[in-house]
Amino acid sequence: MAINELSLDQQGIILLAALVLFSSFSMLAQPRLLSLVNTFALQGLLLSATTVLVALVSGHHHLYLSALLTLLLKALLIPWMLRRLVNRLGLHGEIEPLERPNLVLLGAAALVVFCYYVSLPIVQLSTMLTRNTIAISMSVVLLGMLMMIARRQVVAHVVGFMSIENGLFFAAVVSTYGMPMVVELGIAFDVLVAAVLFGVFFFHIRESIDSLDVDRLNRLSEVER
């Protein structure tokens, strides 16, 4: 459906979806860890706002609950935990630039095109108002994966993992108006537990290899060769 045929709050969903995609791109290129965590929190906020709008447009009231859960967990609690971890690990000044930023970002744009191509048949079959955003949610998942591949910092990997979860949640909201509450709660707490566990892992990794750079994990000996 062309955008000028939609009502204003439906256009709002489209706009917020585009901003979610943009936040994924900026996470991919963000070299500072604290700003990375802040961008992740922003993505959570945008996601929660999108969910509220979808609930408003579709009249599915349980989505308000999901939006609240997203806001509390992904925009406040997990970013707060990650921020605290970054500070306690002494990484707040750390800058980790991408190795080939332009190549990675163009690859990311290519992934978006790929997602559009893949989701085209679904979009043509669906009658939902939010069907155009399915490709965006898929690209958020793939961009999270790309982030885990392209970055070397463990904290960036965790943020990438969390943003994959953001993408899955977004896909559920826009393609089926949300998952059943039990599933949603289960996933939410899974993510929360994962965030706690990752925190423990950070300390273990740092203790054993003296750094949080995962590239150093593939060396077998202590001596630099």
Place this chain on the structure above:
Amino acid sequence: MKFWLLALLQTLLFITGAPLLAGWVRWFKARLANRRGPSPLQPYRDLAKLMRKQTVVAEGASWVFRGAPYIVFGSTLLVAVVVPLIAVHLPTAAIADVIVLVGFFALGRFFTALAALDIGTAFGGMGSSREMTVASLAEPAMLMAVFTLAVSAGTTNLSQAIDFTLHSGLVLRPSFLFAGAALLLVAIAETGRLPVDNPATHLELTMIHEAMVLEYSGHHLALIEWAAQIKLMAYAVLLANIFLPFGIAEDLSRTALAVGALSIAAKLAGLGLLLALLETVVAKMRLFQAPRFLGFAYLLGLLGMLSHIILEAG
């Protein structure tokens, strides 16, 4: 006939208003830095002074050096003719579309760079090499933003594109948001403002545009500076009129024209404030960071195009 007369008047207003915009930005920037600053009319006085002064041409300069100021000013003048300032549907808008507009800018830039190389000083060569580096990266980003606009509006003609945004009412288009941001970044890079180039300094490590025009004097320099001011104005008018065209005159009645003139003056004053504020808070970045800055602009343009195709169409 009336339309052509108005178009002529609009162009005159465009080129005489450009120094005022530059002076306004400079004045507000000085105020932000707690200085009194020269009056916003200072650029007019500078131009008048330069026009009266004797023109000195370097020994061994060829016709390229002498002709470049006229070519640069002429191509920028054509931009001022084409870009709608206070009224749409003028006959001059049919002269060139947005892609030719990018071409006009490229023509002016090409001859500035050539003239800088012509006299063979070190600064000229350095400046033109830097200018071309920035330009070759800025142009694709600008074209991407322009294509996003053209695909949405279904035309590359500026007047019709403005008409399209004016009549589609309030539509929240993510593609326009991204394209606008991309065009803003390109405008900053292309008009030589901070953080890409500093318009207020002659520091050899950082200057780009100033390095190229270092050898000019007298009325040659006046023409080049005036062209740079018109270029700044043209980008500001493009941003204001494409993305926020509200208030622009659609017919030739006196009230419509007055509203059009007032609204564009207000929008330009606002953009000038924004530019001055931006230049006060950001620091000049290293020259080698410029490709990243422009790469980001290109990415924004690309995202605009993608979000148009994925989210807004069909």
